[in-house]
Amino acid sequence: MKPEERDDALNLRLRSLPPVGQVIENLPDLPHAVAVGIARAALDGARALIRAGDEVTLEEVLDLARKAAAEHPRNAMTPVINATGVMIHTNLGRVPLGRAQLDAVRAIAEGYSNLEYDLVTGRRGDRYARARQALVTLTGAESAVVVNNNAAGVLVTLAALCFSKEVIVSRGELIEIGGEFRLPDVMTSSGATLREIGTTNRTHLADYERAIAPESAAILKVHPSNYRVVGFTQVVGVRELARLAHGRGILLLYDLGSGLIDDEREWTGDEPSVARALEEGADLVMFSGDKLLGGPQCGIVAGRMDPIERIAAHPLMRALRPDKMTLAALDATLELHLAGRTDELPLWAMVARTSNELEERAAALAASVSERLEAAKIEARAVAAVAGGGSLPGTELSSWAVAVTHPEIGAAEIQRRLRTRGRPIVARIEDDVVLLDLRTLQPVEETEVAAALIDILS
Numbered sequence: 001m002k003p004e005e006r007d008d009a010l011n012l013r014l015r016s017l018p019p020v021g022q023v024i025e026n027l028p029d030l031p032h033a034v035a036v037g038i039a040r041a042a043l044d045g046a047r048a049l050i051r052a053g054d055e056v057t058l059e060e061v062l063d064l065a066r067k068a069a070a071e072h073p074r075n076a077m078t079p080v081i082n083a084t085g086v087m088i089h090t091n092l093g094r095v096p097l098g099r100a101q102l103d104a105v106r107a108i109a110e111g112y113s114n115l116e117y118d119l120v121t122g123r124r125g126d127r128y129a130r131a132r133q134a135l136v137t138l139t140g141a142e143s144a145v146v147v148n149n150n151a152a153g154v155l156v157t158l159a160a161l162c163f164s165k166e167v168i169v170s171r172g173e174l175i176e177i178g179g180e181f182r183l184p185d186v187m188t189s190s191g192a193t194l195r196e197i198g199t200t201n202r203t204h205l206a207d208y209e210r211a212i213a214p215e216s217a218a219i220l221k222v223h224p225s226n227y228r229v230v231g232f233t234q235v236v237g238v239r240e241l242a243r244l245a246h247g248r249g250i251l252l253l254y255d256l257g258s259g260l261i262d263d264e265r266e267w268t269g270d271e272p273s274v275a276r277a278l279e280e281g282a283d284l285v286m287f288s289g290d291k292l293l294g295g296p297q298c299g300i301v302a303g304r305m306d307p308i309e310r311i312a313a314h315p316l317m318r319a320l321r322p323d324k325m326t327l328a329a330l331d332a333t334l335e336l337h338l339a340g341r342t343d344e345l346p347l348w349a350m351v352a353r354t355s356n357e358l359e360e361r362a363a364a365l366a367a368s369v370s371e372r373l374e375a376a377k378i379e380a381r382a383v384a385a386v387a388g389g390g391s392l393p394g395t396e397l398s399s400w401a402v403a404v405t406h407p408e409i410g411a412a413e414i415q416r417r418l419r420t421r422g423r424p425i426v427a428r429i430e431d432d433v434v435l436l437d438l439r440t441l442q443p444v445e446e447t448e449v450a451a452a453l454i455d456i457l458s
């Protein structure tokens, strides 16, 4: 074939591709702009194949587009059923919000509000006043500010108080917080210099003492919230650090991460609470809103009045400020803590479930599925649920799961089928057995889970 003839044949094949409209007609019902995008991408793919010398039939083009369309709903954010037993699951949205929290979000978001408007004077108000008041009462702090998450809290604190100065941190506390973010990188973006001291497993008071210099602005203690250093270890407590820092005229900052408000809970063991850290002498404590507090994603910095005011006045505060929906959910969360109604926070409701209750639910669910399936083995099993989300490392909570195995379908395949359903169910695997943990499974989700198991294993 001469080159011109080859070009003609190529052009003919390219021209024989269907128009965008015809591809769209063969797709399921999708938003128009999405369908156009998928059709164009499929046609681009077909053109590339043709130019590479392949033949592409109409059916193949349509197949390409249909596959992309089938992927589409899974790319959208969608509710999933958490059967992992991990209660604070960062990849699944940390913690669910309850009725009171959601009602507050809705009431504020659907209209105008006094977000930053003082109804008494008719002038500009303070968007953090409500949260601050509640935090002061709950934690004994003199004041507090709220930002988008705890990483932002650390960032703005160091930027406002330690810019171009040194912050002393133990090497045993330089942590990665997931998603490849490392706290030391967040800290240095503030313009502060990290002065690392001690070793991974042992840091002594003398290490801190030696490191304090004229350029020091603060000691930063970081709670090892997602790991535990065990064995031959040495850390310095808040009281000792506070005495040292204050004697030398610098601040003690404490990144607490998990943000336990109430010390009185059996399950949380020796997890330090915000109130205790402040009481023991930390000037500022930083923590997340969506870990043990049980609220929306946000970061809280609480502590002494003067440093809080310097943080509040820093320009980064404007860049890191949470929106009205977050603040509405946070205010509602803090109200529940103040009212002693933490059982209305889904996280704490999950924690409060007794092992007996979970055993009964697991047994009933297993039985209802088991009687409808022949080959699969479905049974209740005692397991351990964890807090997750960088909270309470090493603290387990006894739980019950529905354990699923099948002679012909492997655990990974069962897990995949559960995950790729219309209402995805996320389960965990232990020793080749799929486990659906009742600690995080909501009672209203059980019918859906039973139906899913029967569907994917029949």
Ligand SMILES: *Cc1c(COP(=O)(O)O)cnc(C)c1O
Residues within 6 Å of the ligand: 149, 150, 151, 152, 177, 183, 222, 223, 224, 225, 226, 255, 256, 257, 258, 287, 288, 289, 298, 299, 389, 390, 391
């Ligand atoms: C979770 C955690 C963070 C990060 O908090 P985000 O709210 O996710 O930004 C930082 N420090 C510690 C100690 C944590 O546990």
